[in-house]
Amino acid sequence: MLRYTLAIIRSRNEVLMINRNKAPWQGCWNGIGGKLEPGESPVTCVTREIWEETGLKVNEPLYRGIASWNPTGEPLQGMYLYLIDLQDCDRPASPVATREGILDWKAIDWIVAEENFGAVPTLRYLMPDILDPDTYPAAEFHFDFEGDVICSTEKRALPEDFLFSHSN
Incomplete structure (x- = not known):
């Protein structure tokens, strides 16, 4: 199971973002999300984080896949x-x-x-797919980093069992 969630909250042609007070990506604009608590499902986590950070109560967020990354010298990490x-x-x-x-x-x-x-750099790669669920199925967006710089990106299909078992 991955450790984080991220929500892209859209209205009109804009996204509600947060300019982060703390690491990671302190001072950058990012979507709304956070860390899963023990025993918490990804969907429960993302709805809780949205409530805590924005005061919005949302029902049935649409699962759009995962972002994974390899920080230099660290194990694979990721978010729903x-x-x-x-x-x-x-x-x-x-x-x-x-x-x-x-x-x-x-x-x-x-x-x-x-x-x-000014925005977290991974967003420019995954945002077009996330915002267009009719054209692009949920996928894995993988990033390799050297420090804070993206050195490679890859979009991968999600196995069907992962798509359904991890979206709730």
């Missing part, structure tokens, strides 16, 4: 990825300061821009 689409009436106001960082809506084009150094 989810998509939540909000209606305008559910869209929280921003910016807002929280204990985790600053929440704000960011344009999707800004997040995925190659010259953007």
Whole structure:
């Protein structure tokens, strides 16, 4: 089982993001998520993290796969990825300061821009697939790092048993 979850919360052409107060990726904009607690399922974790970090109650986040990475000299790590689409009436106001960082809506084009150094760099690779579930099935997005720099990326199909057994 992986240790983390990440939610991409979309409304219009924007994503609700947090500018992180602490490592990893301190000072960068990222989706909403966090660490699984003992005995917690990924979907329970992501809905809890969304509530804790944004005050939003979400039902049935859409499972979109996993992100995995190999930090230099460390074992494989990863997170479960989810998509939540909000209606305008559910869209929280921003910016807002929280204990985790600053929440704000960011344009999707800004997040995925190659010259953007303000967002966590893995987002530009996985965001287009996550945001288009009708075209792209859930997948594994694998990243190899040297320090904080991505040196290779690979998109892999998820085995069917992993797709269904890890989404709840």
